[in-house]
Amino acid sequence: MSGNTNRQILLVEKPSGKLGPEHFKMIDGAMPEPKDGEALLRVRYISLDAANRAWMHGATYRSAVEANSVMAGGAIAEVVSSKAPGLAPGDIVFGDTGWQEFAAVPAKHLTKMPKLEPMTHLLSVFGIAGLTAYFGLLEVGKPKEGETVVVSAAAGSVGSIVGQIAKIKGCRVIGIAGGADKCRWLTSELGFDAAVDYKDGAVFKALRAAAPKGIDVYFDNVGGDILEACLPQMNNYGRIACCGAISQYDGAPAAHGPRGVPGLIVVKRLVMQGFIVMDYMKDSQRALADLQAWVKSGKLKVQEDIIDGLENTPKALIGLLAGENRGKRMVKLAT
Amino acid sequence: MSGNTNRQILLVEKPSGKLGPEHFKMIDGAMPEPKDGEALLRVRYISLDAANRAWMHGATYRSAVEANSVMAGGAIAEVVSSKAPGLAPGDIVFGDTGWQEFAAVPAKHLTKMPKLEPMTHLLSVFGIAGLTAYFGLLEVGKPKEGETVVVSAAAGSVGSIVGQIAKIKGCRVIGIAGGADKCRWLTSELGFDAAVDYKDGAVFKALRAAAPKGIDVYFDNVGGDILEACLPQMNNYGRIACCGAISQYDGAPAAHGPRGVPGLIVVKRLVMQGFIVMDYMKDSQRALADLQAWVKSGKLKVQEDIIDGLENTPKALIGLLAGENRGKRMVKLAT
Known part of the structure; x- marks a missing residue:
């Protein structure tokens, strides 16, 4: 003051x-x-x-x-x-x-x-970040137990919560993040099943190794090349929750969009859906109750x-x- | 023989x-x-x-x-x-x-x-083309009365039926087709409200003029540049039914996808969904009953x-x- x-x-x-x-x-x-x-x-x-x-x-x-x-x-x-x-x-x-x-x-x-x-x-966790993760994953991504969920910007405010909620829901979870330290943190501290370091070369191949059964839900925070790497690995009827496009924000707009749109969207019957957390606020009490319970029980680390x-x-x-x-x-x- | x-x-x-x-x-x-x-x-x-x-x-x-x-x-x-x-x-x-x-x-x-x-x-009309138009428009595009529907390859087997069903459902309908003859046919014979000739220059501007209130449903048969021209004109909560990508089929695969994916998908909360008619066959009797009634009454021209x-x-x-x-x-x- x-x-x-x-x-x-x-x-x-x-x-x-x-x-x-x-x-x-x-x-x-x-x-x-x-x-x-x-x-x-x-x-x-x-x-x-x-x-x-x-x-x-x-x-x-x-x-x-x-x-x-x-x-x-x-x-x-x-x-x-x-x-x-x-x-x-x-x-x-x-x-x-x-x-x-x-x-x-x-x-x-x-x-x-x-x-x-x-x-x-x-x-x-009880603010926009937590609610974005909660609604984007559960209402847009709609993961089922046993499915494979991939999240980009996984060490960020939203991604780190998305991955943990997906684990709570019984999914195999792979985070994409920049740098070996973050990747280690995702697997050793937050319980992700695998992490892919996008700064360490070929994301496509690393994802293939981490998600051998393909991807059912991709929670996209970044757009660009990483979205492009995920598309061909999506399983039929997969869901892409479009939360943001960080890769496009800081600098000139990208010249083009990801290869595979719309061809792979058609043959794999994918749903690609954008969302904004404000649209789900009428259900925020339910979300906050879940988030609070998970934090209290230690299942969700903040x-x-x-x-x-x-x-x-x-x-x-x-x-x-x-x-x-x-x-x-x-x-x-x-x- | x-x-x-x-x-x-x-x-x-x-x-x-x-x-x-x-x-x-x-x-x-x-x-x-x-x-x-x-x-x-x-x-x-x-x-x-x-x-x-x-x-x-x-x-x-x-x-x-x-x-x-x-x-x-x-x-x-x-x-x-x-x-x-x-x-x-x-x-x-x-x-x-x-x-x-x-x-x-x-x-x-x-x-x-x-x-x-x-x-x-x-x-x-009672085969794959008619059923594709029916399910893709009604189950994926989900048009509401008074909304604006755009369909590409509008003079083709699927597109010509999509546009007519959208009219039956009370929508404003714009077809995108190649050539002035086809465009005239869409508006004068099939009852489309407007048609855009993609061979006649700027699709973006022509669409803006034909759909001044924006696009609520885009039924995409072609992908590529036309999808890219539609994306920025989609209204919030718009639906893109991805039926095919004709522009990508005959020749080398396109180098990149449409600009605006995923940025516009996020801010406009769009749903982009691929579908294949086979997935809807359990409901084909209902669809055929509707299609037969529309053909019989003259509302749907074959x-x-x-x-x-x-x-x-x-x-x-x-x-x-x-x-x-x-x-x-x-x-x-x-x-």
Whole structure:
């Protein structure tokens, strides 16, 4: 906190290629004043997500982020003062506060969160990451016991949970991740049956060895070459849950899509389905009950990657896009 | 008929590029002898399908066709003699007889057909083409009244029926076809709301004009550039029924897939689903009842493109791959 000022990070320019620190600037803004229907929030933890980068391309499931405005981003925040019924000082909320210390946000854009410890779980396993993994795997991927599930960006916030839920459901689980350390972590700590290091050469062959009976469900966080490597290994009636396309976010858009679309989709009768977690929120209570039970019983391990200080947020996002995080990355603001 | 000989067309070489007459040869084979469980068939009408070309690439939903064997193909045939219970001389069956005058086929690979006039409808509207259109549109595409449906290869055997069923279901229907004549036919004879001539330049722009409210269902027979042009125009929660990829069949495989996969699949929450009509055969009675009622009432017009003579079968397939047919193409054998 810094008295009457509000430190903010602006996106000063939309990147045309790779995102770098030069695209951001920190300024001392004015302390916001909540209007009627709004709450003044103190931001506690900012969520970092590959989707932050996609928002810079243009409209996605939300409007594009624009140059010279506060960088958008979800966060867990505490209500300081409120001009909205239903919100009171001390309440914990989730919403798009942007990258800043304080924000005045309409109550209708905020979700009141339970008070639980550690609070960071509201961004990881009990937040968007956990719910995305839960609904994407179970409602879109629809794995059956004994099937083979492959997940990319497997050491990330969503992928690490997807793989563990698939294990809970009795599937053979293969994670694709970058680097031998992450791969070892997936198999030795999280219980994945196998891991494929995409930085270590031929993904296609390594997948063939790890999934000798073919792939029934592919949870796709990355698109591009890895999607292309999975397609010919899908079993008939396989499901591809399209969660994201990280490989396409940071840099120029790829020239073309994956080979095998639509030819392999036809002959293998595949379903390739995109989803966004918001569409499943009406069922979030059921999902949270399952996730809480699995965490409590130790079946689901929570991995968080917490960076200190608002000023480090740009670097934290750039690092996430390069795959340096393990589990859910977030930035903790000074309290 | 030619006494004790059986004229046959062999695939003498698998094409690596475009299919040509040089890949086929007609020979006088021996009259086949049915074994126990088989029927001797006289072939009446051979079905020509884009899938015939795909079978030359390798295994699809059936094993690949091999060089120096009788070219595979579905047909309507008449039982001459039978060593199988349940089949008697004069029965009409559908099965893969291959491109020849007579064939001995195991009864378990044959489907007994009703005797109706004209018999050719068993290959078009009441055959694989009609059932493919019916199930692909209604079970995979799931159009709702008032939605916009786009179908490619719209003047073909499947596409022409897809568009008409979509009209029956109260949708706005746009067909994509090659050439002004076909396009005029779709709108003036078959009741399509609009048609886009893909040979006449920018498909993307023409589609935008024809589907100003976006596309809810795209029935894809072709893949490639046309799929790529449809993707950005899909509405949220749109469905792409992947029926075939004609653009990929005749020539070297395309280097890459369509741009927008998987990025647009995610943000628009699209479902892209491949299907093969065989998977829906348990419901064929319901489908045939609907199709028969629509034909009888004049809501569904049947277009057939009948070529005379076994010797013209290669040319007929090559022409079909070049898009010269209108409606269901088949070859009538001398009786």
